[in-house]
């Protein structure tokens with residue numbers, strides 16, 4: 001999950017500039033995604049996730065670290081899926097009338113898991129079902145909200161994030 005966990009904090013660090021929705025509104029008169037989703041955040045986040053995945057592949061190949069077998073495809077799907085999940089969540093948030101940055105418990109924590117799982121299941125199901133076994137799934141469901149909250153509080157302290165969630 002590391003290639004899926006990295007993109008969000010990196011997007012928060014380097015995000016800004018042109019919003020992915022180009023400031024356009026949806027049919028309901030509200031923003032499609034909002035100013036919290038930018039091209040710079042998306043690109044830097046995905047690149048960082050893929051980069052960390054390549055390091056994992058290198059550690060397994062060179063030092064025989066006992067990590068799940070990643071491939072360039074799996075790390076790309078995990079990193080891209082994490083931020084697509086985040087965008088999907090923002091899209092639904094805006095439809096529900098929630099402002100950018102407003103907390104949406106559960107969805108804010110698990111959006112990246114849903115996105116990363118969806119992309120890997122669709123485009124690399126063999127990898128998904130070999131790696132994401134029931135105990136792994138349970139571990140992910142337990143670890144993700146704890147990690148999410150901790151990193152966001154840290155981001156709030158160092159003034160990278162406007163809200164501690």
Ligand code: CTP
Pocket residue numbers: 011012013014015016033034035036037038039040041042083086090093099100101102161165
């Ligand atoms: N970010 C970005 N591009 C992305 C994702 C995130 O630039 N694709 C940056 C934005 O600066 C954003 C910050 O990371 O404000 C934190 O991300 P997140 O909490 O997901 O966004 P919110 O601002 O809370 O917006 P939303 O309510 O839509 O989730």
Ligand code: MG
Pocket residue numbers: 101102108165
């Ligand atoms: Mg947020």
